Amino acid sequence: MNLPLTTEQRDIQKAAREFAMGEFDPEAALEYDKDQQFPKGIWKKACELGFIGAQYPECYGGQGCGVLENALIVEAFCRQDSGIGIALALSDFGSELIVRHGKEDQKKRILPAATNGDSLITLALLEEGYSRAPLATTAVKTSRDYTINGTKFFVTLGSMASTMIVVCQTNADEPHAQTVIVLERYLHGMEISSMGEKLGMRMIPVDQVSFSNVKVPLEHAVGKENNGYSLLQDFFHEVRIETSAMGVGIAQGGVDRALEYSRKREQFGKPIISFEVIRNKLADMYLETEMARCMTYQAAQSFDTGKPDSRTILVATIIASRTAYRATYEAVQIHGGYGYMTEGQIEHFYRDAKALNLFLETEQMQRNMLADQIAGIGLI
Secondary structure, eight states, X not given: OOOOOOHHHHHHHHHHHHHHHXXXXXXXXXXXXXXXXXXXXXHHHHHHTTOTTTTSOGGGTSOOOOHHHHHHHHHHHHHHOHHHXXXXXXXXXXXXXXXXXXXXXXXXXXXXXXXXXXXXXXEEOOOGGGOOSSOSOEEEEOSSEEEEEEEEEEXXXXXXXXXXXXXXXXXXXXXXXXXXXXXXXXXXXXXXXEOOOOSSOTXXXXXXXXXXXXXXXXXXXXXXXXXXXXXXXXXXXXXXXHHHHHHHHHHHHHHHHHHHHXXXXXXXXXXXXXXXXXXXXXXXXXXXXXXXXXXXXXXXXXXXXXXOOHHHHHHHHHHHHHHHHHHHHHHHHHHTHHHHSGGGSSHHHHHHHHHHTTSSSOHHHHHHHHHHHHHTOOOO
């Protein structure tokens, strides 16, 4: 399909694809997944080549690219290996808030460290039940600092990140009165513990972070006080697009592997790709992946024009996540018993695809927001 990409965008896409094919060793990926280990060496190389934080302005260590270019990189990485691709995509998770709304000194201090491989970034937002307003984690302001108390769940890279962006309730009387606060390194009163074994996204540690009277200087707030909920709306647009790109990449990875296997696997003296049931599966997988890709690119382009289409972004995220799951499921089916085996290289794509349905927000939440959009009552 002739997608409307510029020559520069296609060059970025090609470079990301070639990097992934050269650096994402399948055997190493199996070990990373088995050991729940972040692929630090590959991340460092990706930073050196400018793939991490490509959407940051050049003055902060980025490439000055847009959200679409970043989506192309994420898609290429996840197509080659879902686990490594997701890990690299989330290595600066939450930095979007700094890029769009951070103070100048915050941008200069935090963003270059993320692009040169010196620092991982994460966002501590979710609480029990995915509640967003009001938050149970509070930040009480004094003349010099904020005192943070509460617990955050499902914090990606919580135990590894040098920079943690925490969203806190700063006015108990207003559910949406929240403030985004940057924590650098571990502070007294923070306790980080693993949330345990996971089905997918195993290369990214997911942690619980507790705050007990953690003191943070007032200047560490991002944007205006009590305006965090509003800042998060732009962030959710951007991260949904990135999630969509993950889904497209994982789906395409499933298509690639199913197609390769069905060409070489023979039954009754001929390749199984000649059987109608297999051909129908492959056609549906291809069809759904192309639709998800088109929606994702359209969503990213709307963001880059400065007018993010929230409805299109939600549609892209839902379709891409569903497609990733369906395409990898069918890829496992096509592989038969071999697809169920770890060495088959497809089962972890299937597991990682499922994680997209739950990452940051559930599909049910997204469908409710889309329904609000259709009814004309949605905020985002």
